[in-house]
Amino acid sequence: MFKNNKVILTGLSLFLIVVVIASVCIGAVHISLSQFWSILTYYTGLSKEMLFSSQQTAVLFSLRLPRVSLGIIIGAALAISGASLQGLFRNPLAEPGLIGISSGATLFAALMIVFGGHLLNTIGSIYSYYALAIAAFIGAFITTLTVYRMAMRQGKTVITALLLTGIAINALAFAFTGLLTYLSTDEQLRNITFWSLGSLGGASWLSFSSVLPFIVVPLIGLPFMAKSLNAIALGEVQAGHMGINVNRTKRLVIVFATMAVGASVAVAGIISFIGLVIPHILRMAFGSDNRLILPGSALLGAAALTLADLISRTIVAPAELPIGIVTALGGSPVFIYMIISQLKKQQI
Amino acid sequence: MIAVKNVSYSAGRKQILNNVSFKVAAGEMLAVIGANGAGKSTLLKLLCREMYPASGDIRFNDKDIDSYTIKQLALVRSVLTQHNIVSVMFTVKELVLMGRYPHFENQPLANDIEVVNKVMEDTGITHLSARDYNTLSGGEQQRVQLARVIAQIYDQPNAFLFLDEPTNGLDLLYQQQILQLARDMANRGYIVISILHDINFASRYADKILILKNGETVAFGAPLEVISCENIHEAFNIKVRLMDCEGFKCPLVIPSGILV
Numbered sequence: 001m002f003k004n005n006k007v008i009l010t011g012l013s014l015f016l017i018v019v020v021i022a023s024v025c026i027g028a029v030h031i032s033l034s035q036f037w038s039i040l041t042y043y044t045g046l047s048k049e050m051l052f053s054s055q056q057t058a059v060l061f062s063l064r065l066p067r068v069s070l071g072i073i074i075g076a077a078l079a080i081s082g083a084s085l086q087g088l089f090r091n092p093l094a095e096p097g098l099i100g101i102s103s104g105a106t107l108f109a110a111l112m113i114v115f116g117g118h119l120l121n122t123i124g125s126i127y128s129y130y131a132l133a134i135a136a137f138i139g140a141f142i143t144t145l146t147v148y149r150m151a152m153r154q155g156k157t158v159i160t161a162l163l164l165t166g167i168a169i170n171a172l173a174f175a176f177t178g179l180l181t182y183l184s185t186d187e188q189l190r191n192i193t194f195w196s197l198g199s200l201g202g203a204s205w206l207s208f209s210s211v212l213p214f215i216v217v218p219l220i221g222l223p224f225m226a227k228s229l230n231a232i233a234l235g236e237v238q239a240g241h242m243g244i245n246v247n248r249t250k251r252l253v254i255v256f257a258t259m260a261v262g263a264s265v266a267v268a269g270i271i272s273f274i275g276l277v278i279p280h281i282l283r284m285a286f287g288s289d290n291r292l293i294l295p296g297s298a299l300l301g302a303a304a305l306t307l308a309d310l311i312s313r314t315i316v317a318p319a320e321l322p323i324g325i326v327t328a329l330g331g332s333p334v335f336i337y338m339i340i341s342q343l344k345k346q347q348i
Numbered sequence: 349m350i351a352v353k354n355v356s357y358s359a360g361r362k363q364i365l366n367n368v369s370f371k372v373a374a375g376e377m378l379a380v381i382g383a384n385g386a387g388k389s390t391l392l393k394l395l396c397r398e399m400y401p402a403s404g405d406i407r408f409n410d411k412d413i414d415s416y417t418i419k420q421l422a423l424v425r426s427v428l429t430q431h432n433i434v435s436v437m438f439t440v441k442e443l444v445l446m447g448r449y450p451h452f453e454n455q456p457l458a459n460d461i462e463v464v465n466k467v468m469e470d471t472g473i474t475h476l477s478a479r480d481y482n483t484l485s486g487g488e489q490q491r492v493q494l495a496r497v498i499a500q501i502y503d504q505p506n507a508f509l510f511l512d513e514p515t516n517g518l519d520l521l522y523q524q525q526i527l528q529l530a531r532d533m534a535n536r537g538y539i540v541i542s543i544l545h546d547i548n549f550a551s552r553y554a555d556k557i558l559i560l561k562n563g564e565t566v567a568f569g570a571p572l573e574v575i576s577c578e579n580i581h582e583a584f585n586i587k588v589r590l591m592d593c594e595g596f597k598c599p600l601v602i603p604s605g606i607l608v
Contacts, residue, residue, distance in 0.1 A: 090435040224454070230442075231449055233435050241396060241429070242500065243422025243450035288436035291454070 005292045012299035016072075019303045023068050023310045028317060029059040067203035070211075071309045072302040074200070074264045075274060077215045079301020081257035082275020083282075083293050084222050085144075087229030088253045089151065091159055092283070092338060095276035096261045099147050099162060100169030101140045102272070105258075105265035107173040108139025110180045110192050117188060129210035129266065137214065137262030143169055144258050148250075198269035198324040200309050207267045214263035218256035219298055225253050226290035233288065271323060273331025274301050280338060304330075349373050350395070350508060350539055355404035357390055357563075364390045365563040367404070372556065374506060377534040378541045379550035382560035383584050388543045391560070392512050395541065396427050409506050422450035425508040426500035430516060432493050434481050440492050441477045444468055447499030463502045471495040471529055487522035490514065494529055501538065509533050511542035515549070527553045551575050551598040559583045571598040581607065 025031040031039075031052070039057060041047035078096065085094045085101075096102045112135035113120070120128040147169065151162035181189055228249040231239035236246050264271070278301045282293050305323075308330065312321040350372045357365040365387045372378045380388045393399045395406060397413055406413040408424055416424065426447065434443070444467060448460040456464075468474045471491050476484065481492060494514065501507035511530060515523040523546075531553050534540045544550045550557055551571035559566040559574060561583045567574040575598055580588045585607045590599040 092436065227449055227454060230438075231446055233438065234432065234443075234446065235429070237398060238427075238429060238432065240398070240418070241422065241427040241497075242446065243419045245418050283437065287442070288438055289442055 005289075008286060008292060009295055009299065012296055012303070016299050016303040016306075019306050019310075020068055020072065023071070023306050024060060024064045026310060026314060027059070027064065029056060031056050031060065062205075066205045066208050067200055067309065068306055070203040070208045070267065071200050071306040073208070073212065073215045073219075074268050074271065075305025076219060076298040076302040077260035077264050078271060078274040078305070079278040079297040080219060080222050080294055081260040082301075083279035083290070083297040084225060084229060084253050085257050085275075086279060087225075087232060087290055088250060088257075089148075089162065090233060090235075091162065092280055093159065093276070093342070094162065095273070096140075096257070097270055097272035098276065099143075099151075099166035100173065101143050101147070101258065101261050102265055102270045103170045103173035103177075104143030105136035105140040105262045106270060107176050108142075109136045109266055110177045111135065111139075113188050113191050114180050114184050117185075129207055133211055133214050133263045133266040136266040137259055140258035140262040140265070141254070143173075144254050148254070197322045198271040198327075199320075199322055200268055200305075201320060202267065211263040211267050214259050218260040221252065221256045222260075223291075223294045223298075225249055225256070226294045229253070229290045229294075230288075269324075271305070271327055273327045273335065274305055276338075277331045277334045278304055280334060349407075349409055349506075350541070351407040351410075352395075353405055353407075355391075355394060355401045355406060357387075357394060357399065357401050363563055365394070365401070368558075368560070368563070368565055369404075370556075370558055370565075370568050372539050372541065374539060375534055375537050376539060376555040377531060377553060378539070378556045378558060379544045379554035380541065380558045380560065381544055381547055381550050381583070382566075385562075386560040386583070387563040388560055389512060390563075392427075392510055392541070392543060395510055396425070397421060408508070419450055422500065423504055424501070424506070425510060426497040427510045428493055428497045428512065428514055430512050432489070437480050437482060439477070440473060440479050440481055440484070441468070443481050443492055444473075444495045444499050447496040447502075450500065459503070463499055467495050467499040467502055470532075471498065472525075487518050487525075490518060490522065490526060491529075494526060498529070498533065505537070508539040508541065511540065513543050513545060515544070515546070523549065547575065547580065547601045551601075552596065575599065575601060 021036065025033065025036050035052040035056060038047065038049060038051040039060065042050055082095050085096065086092050109132050112132055116131065120131060147162065147165050150165045151158055177192060181192055184192060228239065228244045231242050231244045232246065232249065239246050279293055279297045282296045282300060286292055286296070308323055308326040312323045312326045315321060353369050355365060355368045356363070368391060380391060382388050394401050408416065441464065444464050445456060445460065448456055448463060452460055468477060471494060473488070473491055473495055476488060476492065481489065484492065497509060501509065509530065514526050514530065518526065527549055530540050530542060534555070554571065556569060557571050557574050558568045559579055566583045567579045577588055577590060580586065580601060586603050587605040587607055589602045589604050591602055592599050
């Protein structure tokens with residue numbers, strides 16, 4: 001079983017690498033595979049030959065790479081936090097976007113932009129990214145706690161309460177974010193709109209490096225929760241009998257997951273369905289062992305978002321499709337299928 | 349050894365357990381019986397340290413239960429609760445392996461895999477190993493859950509197995525299989541404490557029986573000492589007849605009406 005997991009994770013890593021290479025090469029300025037290889041060997045000092053133009057390297061280093069890197073970490077963050085929240089809520093429908101966590105994060109980020117505008121201007125750009133990420137994290141954290149309190153009864157998720165709370169929080173956050181647009185300046189308005197649509201278009205090395213720590217910590221921490229989340233699948237009481245410190249697990253999962261979601265929302269807005277669909281596909285294919293599902297979701301989520309971004313910026317070129325449209329087109333059918341299969345098992 | 353001394357518990361104003369005391373020695377199986385609401389489940393929860401007694405103390409192997417860490421407790425006792433709903437798809441083998449969680453950090457050791465295989469053999473579920481738990485019948489699911497809790501303490505000396513109505517909803521074959529597996533654990537030197545509804549099964553498989561009524565001890569002792577018309581009358585409010593039967597160490601209890 002262990003070896004099997006290794007094989008699957010290696011396969012997913014290879015898939016991610018292929019998608020990443022495709023994604024950095026394809027676009028308005030085309031880079032062929034041999035040129036890509038030449039750039040790689042030239043800059044690592046393995047070869048002195050330059051079979052590429054300086055325009056290509058400029059595009060690669062200052063546009064494509066930061067955007068692809070941001071896609072990788074955000075895809076990984078969304079999928080792994082989706083997977084671990086589903087473990088915590090004991091339900092495959094718990095997704096950051098669906099249950100209101102992303103919109104809670106958006107609301108707090110919007111509050112920060114409108115009321116903290118002065119602060120953001122004075123502290124400079126990298127710190128303003130930090131400030132936004134922290135605001136989004138606080139928003140995500142508060143919503144998660146609210147949803148958890150409302151939806152859990154005696155260690156069991158009341159799925160109707162979970163989804164209805166999600167709807168209520170989404171509506172509330174949407175209304176407040178809407179109100180804020182009346183108070184905001186044109187520039188603030190543009191920023192807020194960007195949040196509710198979701199895009200990797202704002203990617204730069206600055207935005208990438210400012211959210212990196214908020215995502216790396218959960219990416220390292222969450223896989224260590226896998227065993228405890230497996231046990232929680234049997235019930236919180238049962239997990240306690242198995243020597244799992246359930247409260248500590250809950251706290252850590254909520255902190256890590258909201259940190260990752262908050263950071264993603266801060267730089268890329270709400271990108272839905274990744275956290276729902278990716279873990280589900282893996283569970284359908286390989287079962288529910290979180291020791292595989294959590295790292296697997298990170299890898300497949302990274303690949304999926306990179307791919308979605310590649311599609312969103314090439315399919316209607318030179319224009320760009322909001323990435324939310326691509327993930328929704330791919331994700332909603334899977335979501336509907338999940339609802340139908342849950343209805344069959346009468347778990348709704 | 350498990351020593352329960354003067355344990356009381358109340359929820360709000362309602363006294364659920366009142367001064368319950370008993371001792372169980374290694375290799376013994378204790379059956380707890382009593383009418384609904386007698387305090388059986390509460391007693392088991394206190395033994396699992398899911399809740400804390402209002403007064404009195406519980407000692408495991410001469411150490412107060414409170415002095416154990418969560419992990420130490422998991423190495424000394426395992427618990428089969430009622431209603432085991434698994435929210436996602438796990439194979440039988442993955443589920444039994446979860447019993448070994450207190451024993452390894454992130455990857456199971458060779459010994460854990462060995463224990464899992466042995467326990468699956470003992471409980472007769474090896475052929476189900478790759479099946480999805482949620483597709484099994486009720487009786488099979490219960491055996492898988494029992495295998496999981498046995499695996500948790502399989503290589504731990506002086507450990508305890510707690511079972512909460514393990515035969516609920518099972519047919520007569522599965523009921524006896526489950527109780528026989530519990531009996532085998534006691535024969536291997538473990539302490540088994542099980543809540544049971546069937547008095548005849550209790551007296552057949554257990555070494556000692558604790559009868560509770562409204563949180564108080566009606567009787568505690570070997571089946572022959574405690575199974576009497578008076579005790580059953582008192583605990584269950586029913587008329588019974590006792591019938592000696594060849595091959596049974598204790599007379600069979602036959603309900604014969606409701607006390608008015």
